[in-house]
Each structure stands twice: as C-alpha cells, then as structure tokens.
Amino acid sequence: MLGIIGAMDEEVAKIKEHMTETTIEKIAGMEFHKGILEGKDVVTVRSGIGKVNAGICTQILIDHFGVNAVINTGIAGSLRGDIKIGDIVLSTDTVQHDMDASGFGYSYGQIPRLDTLSFPADEKLIDLAEKCCREVNPHINVFRGRVVSGDQFVSEQTKKDTIANIFEGFCTEMEGAAIGQVAYLNKIPYLVIRAISDNADDTAGIDYDTFEKQAIENSAKLMIAMTAAYEG
C-alpha cells in the first residue's frame, strides 16, 4: 500500500479523480481516500499545511493504513537559479530549516539528540520518479537534491539566501522534512516530489498565484505515472 500526501486539496485533486473503488475515512480532520490508482492500492490524503499536519498525517498512514512507502507530491519555492518555475525537484534528503538549537552547539536544522541532520529519501523511489518524470514531463527539467522545510512561506530574498547557503537546498516548502522525519523514525521509504511554483524571493507571492496551477499539474502527473510504474 502506497501513501500519497499533498498538503493542499489542489495538490491531490487530480490524483483522487483518477482513483477508483474509493472509500473515505476521516481521522484528525483529514480525509483519507483509500482505493485503486493505476492498478495499485493507495491511500491519498490532504494533510493540511505545515510540519505538524504533515507529521500527524504520515504517522496515521503508517499506523492505521499500514502503508509501506510514502510519497509527498506538491509545490515549492526554488532555492537555485538553475531550477525554474515548473521544474521538478526529487528529494535526495530533507531537512528542517527552522529547527535551531545552535545555542547548544548543534548545527542549524539538527534536532537535538537525533542521530541525523537530514532524512535520506529512498533511492529506488528517486530513480523511478526521475525515469517517469522524463517520460511524462519532457518539457521541464528534473533535479535530485535536498528539500528544505519549515513553517514559513519563504518570500524574501534575504531569507531565501540564508536558507540556501546554510542548507544547500534545492527548494523550500513546508511539509517534506516532517514526512521525512516520520518515515525515518518508522524505517519506511519515502520521497518528496515538488514542482516549482515560485522562487522563494520577493516576487514569490505573485509567482505563486500565477504558477501554482501549472506546477501542481506537473507534480500530479508525475505522481500518477509513478504509481503505475511502482512495484513496491
């Protein structure tokens, strides 16, 4: 069983439309749509925005639905000049940029007393996503790199520069590293797929409104194609 998480309704709408034999269960205010997508058993859910929602959602998928892998599909702000609006980033790993215990000598992003700074994504899922992306989204570029998450919509050049420099991230969003942390703690494979909606700088708000739909289309299309090819 594959768990598919989008933070917002828009990010999972098309995926839910493609599902058949769907039954819905509501837990913690989240509607879990269990059914068949491209011949595979999946649970698709809108977690809500931010790390706490995403973390709760992932744990429910694991405990209640018994998923053995989790994929997060959605949109993000680019942290690099070569990653353009519409392009897709596949997480090599995820890190939480708003975790700061540097007062105790920890690196930025390091959760005290946890044995890792970032949460490595599953290499097989990355490979599969890259292959599928080239097939269904040939007009865009696909990147493998670090996804940096925090409970902040990054829409300022200075904040973007700080995050980009400290974490060497490829894109920033608000859920991926919470999903990564829960997957890590439960020892299940995961992947974050994010299409770029904005550049996380002073124009991010305007770009987001303009390009949100197009970016979501790219990530949802990949999510559906990847499920068809998934043999987990």
Ligand code: SAH
């Ligand atoms: N438009 C929404 C709020 C979206 S918050 C509303 O009005 O309710 C931004 C969402 O898109 C989050 O789920 C986050 O993961 C992602 N995102 C896209 N660009 C981002 C950026 N520049 N910084 C942080 N998150 C971003």
